[in-house]
Amino acid sequence: xxxxxxxxxxxxxxxxxxxxxxxxxxxxxxxxxxxxxxxxxxxxxxxxxxxxxxxxxxxxxxxxxxxxxxxxxxxxxxxxxxxxxxxxxxxxxxxxxxxxxxxxxxxxxxxxxxxxxxxxxxxxxxxxxxxxxxxxxxxxxxxxxxxxxxxxxxxxxxxxxxxxxxxxxxxxxxxxxxxxxxxxxxxxxxxxxxxxxxxxxxxxxxxxxxxxxxxxxxxxxxxxxxxxxxxxxxxxxxxxxxxxxxxxxxxxxxxxxxxxxxxxxxxxxxxxxxxxxxxxxxxxxxxxxxxxxxxxxxxxxxxxxxxxxxxxxxxxxxxxxxxxxxxxxxxx
Amino acid sequence: xxxxxxxxxxxxxxxxxxxxxxxxxxxxxxxxxxxxxxxxxxxxxxxxxxxxxxxxxxxxxxxxxxxxxxxxxxxxxxxxxxxxxxxxxxxxxxxxxxxxxxxxxxxxxxxxxxxxxxxxxxxxxxxxxxxxxxxxxxxxxxxxxxxxxxxxxxxxxxxxxxxxxxxxxxxxxxxxx
Numbered sequence: 001x002x003x004x005x006x007x008x009x010x011x012x013x014x015x016x017x018x019x020x021x022x023x024x025x026x027x028x029x030x031x032x033x034x035x036x037x038x039x040x041x042x043x044x045x046x047x048x049x050x051x052x053x054x055x056x057x058x059x060x061x062x063x064x065x066x067x068x069x070x071x072x073x074x075x076x077x078x079x080x081x082x083x084x085x086x087x088x089x090x091x092x093x094x095x096x097x098x099x100x101x102x103x104x105x106x107x108x109x110x111x112x113x114x115x116x117x118x119x120x121x122x123x124x125x126x127x128x129x130x131x132x133x134x135x136x137x138x139x140x141x142x143x144x145x146x147x148x149x150x151x152x153x154x155x156x157x158x159x160x161x162x163x164x165x166x167x168x169x170x171x172x173x174x175x176x177x178x179x180x181x182x183x184x185x186x187x188x189x190x191x192x193x194x195x196x197x198x199x200x201x202x203x204x205x206x207x208x209x210x211x212x213x214x215x216x217x218x219x220x221x222x223x224x225x226x227x228x229x230x231x232x233x234x235x236x237x238x239x240x241x242x243x244x245x246x247x248x249x250x251x252x253x254x255x256x257x258x259x260x261x262x263x264x265x266x267x268x269x270x271x272x273x274x275x276x277x278x279x280x281x282x283x284x285x286x287x288x289x290x291x292x293x294x295x296x297x298x299x300x301x302x303x304x305x306x307x308x309x310x311x312x313x314x315x316x317x318x319x320x321x322x323x324x325x326x327x328x329x330x331x332x
Numbered sequence: 333x334x335x336x337x338x339x340x341x342x343x344x345x346x347x348x349x350x351x352x353x354x355x356x357x358x359x360x361x362x363x364x365x366x367x368x369x370x371x372x373x374x375x376x377x378x379x380x381x382x383x384x385x386x387x388x389x390x391x392x393x394x395x396x397x398x399x400x401x402x403x404x405x406x407x408x409x410x411x412x413x414x415x416x417x418x419x420x421x422x423x424x425x426x427x428x429x430x431x432x433x434x435x436x437x438x439x440x441x442x443x444x445x446x447x448x449x450x451x452x453x454x455x456x457x458x459x460x461x462x463x464x465x466x467x468x469x470x471x472x473x474x475x476x477x478x479x480x481x482x483x484x485x486x487x488x489x490x491x492x493x494x495x496x497x498x499x500x501x502x503x504x505x506x507x508x509x
Binding site for chain 2: 015016018019022023025026027028029030032033034039042043046047050053054056057058061128129130133134135136138140167174181202203
């Protein structure tokens, strides 16, 4: 006669066995996600299922802030109104000339047979939440694939570049901020056209700032210099404000200077952002005839630029007067 | 299930599975709340981990590793972190809680707090270890403040989550609930 334990003791596999199974599964997921990016579909599905919950979770906060906005003091409203008006006037001064300059620019470009800059289409989005993860600098915005947001697109606010879309779900998108550790952005010093790449510093004493890496100790960068995107990567449009230099440390013992800059955009404060959904910024290389028509000095520098093979149009648009990364700018 | 920690010699009512589900969803929504990334927000506890440990200790047959792992996956997607990071941490957390669930309930509230604090710390340490291996930077010791907060909330959460089971079987006028 067979004896088996009463059903009271039957608990399925032991907790240790289950833990081992789940731990192995998690490790497999980790490797698959970190190394091979295999699981975007899984992520997509879970995010879709999570969306209603997130909507519900946000509702009370939205109601509270809506109520607070309704009860805002008139004094504050007046002050804000005045500030907006002032900013509008300041902007108008530039805008009045912008139309004329744009027309002039188009003419000159046509004369030089250069590619015209693509018109920028943008989607306004609102910041939903900070990803609850102290290791990365990512935020989630409320526009996704349905609104035309795709990975790789650039996110800006009123003052400058905020970051780049790294994942797009149907109704949300993850934006890697400029201060994320893995985020790099090609920049150009406005004053002299010197090109460099800015990397994010997520933590530490300089946390929340950017750093210009691999610039020689004698590179012509000063405190207070403004940095804009150079457009060399073909992803970021040229000329968007990125940061301004706050500190330059030149040690005799180091090959590179340590240059710390503060982002121009309110990276940790913004609520409204624009996603620049320009379809195709990377231009095909121009035909050789077009290349011949460029002024001679410019063209030589351009061909010496190794990183610019794939985006000749942008490079020309960005103005190719700077030297390649890590070298001294011309005129020194 | 013995109930030695109940000084009033209550016999708890059986738990309502819907209530467990409700608390888990509620804690998940609390975790989904938008928060600033640093400053005081670092001390906001991981509600899902807290609720998981509670039910793992009190109802290990109903809330086990499977639930923990799935919730971990959901948290990973919400946090935009590596897929499997929270899943692994929550599985280990759950395993720890289930392993010691028979012992913990014999202690008073202070003893329980001492038991759960290392669990939360270990779960956070797992996450930090994964991020360090994946090439992240150490976020600073303040990161672990969230575990401390979760531990401090343990007595409160215990009271709230057990309240439905403490209702009297027969209602009378003096105790309407």
